[in-house]
Amino acid sequence: MKKHNFSAGPCILPQEVLKQASDAILNFNNDNLSLIEISHRSKPFVDVMDKAVELVKELLNVPKGYSVIFLQGGASMEFLMVPLNLMKINGKAAYTNTGAWAKKAIAEAKNLGDVTVVGDSSDTNYNYIPKGYEIPSDVDYFHCTSNNTIYGTQVKDFPNTPSLMVCDMSSDIFSRMVDISKFDIIYAGAQKNMGPAGTTLVIVKDEVLGKTGRNIPTMLDYNTHISKGSMFNTPPVFPIYVSMLTLQWLKDLGGVEVIEKVNQEKANLLYGEIDRNPLFEGTAAKEDRSNMNVCFLLNDSSKEDAFNTLWNDAGINGIKGHRSVGGYRASMYNAMPIESVQVLVDIMKKLEQN
């Protein structure tokens, strides 16, 4: 029985992408060689890299003057690279503190300069997105997190900033249209809507780089990777290949506008049931609810075993809540069909009826 995979990440990928990836491990490009045993400088792989970059640009409407690169180290490495590349010596930055990952980003930036936290929802266990804050005009950049996987909150309207704007979009990139021109750096670990763990997508406005006066270590300088087309050293071949396949799948489906509607339908279906069913309760502020990660509690703990048995028997996987929120978390990334969400909703109804 195929599972209904609600994992928060690494997470569900399209079945046809998995099939193509599996085939490429044995015989890539009909060359009788595996994808993972050929030179990254061979034409077949250079074509993969080029296509991945092109698909990112096309799907997100990336304006001219921006570079698209694939790095390693996840968002955690970007927490360091962003201040290294944008913060002047003795410089300043503004951050919103909207979750565990935002907090780590702040801690890393603080080692390099003066960080002002302009919005902070840690007082209520990060269950909302701060709004109406002011960003000082003298900061080198403003940093926010678009979607908070652990707490199930999502920025619906990005602020207007007097400074550069940087966003960690790890857990909702490609799930909805955003106006890339509002941002100067966007980064995202692949392992939600893009591909397997092991590569990080960075979209950067070229003109903002090279202005800090810092001596940036080679591997941490975005310009190193931009100038070498993400091939300064051997790139993570397999994660980039599968990302390319996933982006092609998204394009074939109609692109981000189409998936955004599907994601909204899935969110409406599950949040609708959480709000209707007296046994359940959402944890995030309604106006900030994430369309990717739905966090909810079961109000009646005596029904916990029954609920767990029900979803387990239905082949549902990965909906245990993160330890810092408790309860349940249903992650519904792009590759999750609405049918899987319906299975979960049906079980919630069944629990109520029993």
Place this chain on the structure above:
Amino acid sequence: MKKHNFSAGPCILPQEVLKQASDAILNFNNDNLSLIEISHRSKPFVDVMDKAVELVKELLNVPKGYSVIFLQGGASMEFLMVPLNLMKINGKAAYTNTGAWAKKAIAEAKNLGDVTVVGDSSDTNYNYIPKGYEIPSDVDYFHCTSNNTIYGTQVKDFPNTPSLMVCDMSSDIFSRMVDISKFDIIYAGAQKNMGPAGTTLVIVKDEVLGKTGRNIPTMLDYNTHISKGSMFNTPPVFPIYVSMLTLQWLKDLGGVEVIEKVNQEKANLLYGEIDRNPLFEGTAAKEDRSNMNVCFLLNDSSKEDAFNTLWNDAGINGIKGHRSVGGYRASMYNAMPIESVQVLVDIMKKLEQN
């Protein structure tokens, strides 16, 4: 026709490993989920990580007091992490300059302290391994490269050092037994003898860390990754899994001692033909010849087309020499059967006879 894959890296992996990896992309651990769509904190993947670490320790006889971690960013990131973690503020280090990668390692360390190049073969296009050099006793560490992929040279005897010793073993780790206790940090990009591109193995003596007085950025501090068992953030799941499979394959084969003999036989076979056949000539000093990467020239350029046609028709792949050496380079990593080397040798003989 299955190819004879002499690529320098990413390179040949065992056929049975590729088969298992391909299967795991569709259905891992009989859970009806792909390896790349499950949580890295799920038991099946934690087991993979544990097993990979255990296999490294077993295959290399890693002594107690050393940690084994899997990072991202390749050897290029280690060029930065090594001085950050070992070099005191205003500290010193000694390096050998034995090739393009050693040179990059030196450049990165120079940004952090005083670097003495104690041995240098750049004067003759890196065709030998410097020997008999003295390592100053006041350096924080000595750094060398065990095998130079581009130039086909290999350190046969590691020096005795008055300081800590660090080695980039990217292109020959697991190909021969080394006495790990002589080293304080060993690092290696996976994509030669261990697995696909996208993870870096680091073996580090715990007691040498935390003594620099530096404030090391979180992701660049070896202790971050040691304390979290390589799961500080999402690890590169697939490259680590395939590395584990490859190490298991090596163990089943009899381990490093057994493969070392096979590698010696392959080297004897090919170098023997290069020395015997008047049409060919090796580029590296004989006593420093690499058992992994065999660089050679065709003396008679009028036979180039004939040779290229011969090896191409025989299904040989990836033997074009690196642009900085020219000629040919046959990389013969662990997974290459001696039969493939024989095919190449037969063609060299055939060219002579024609």
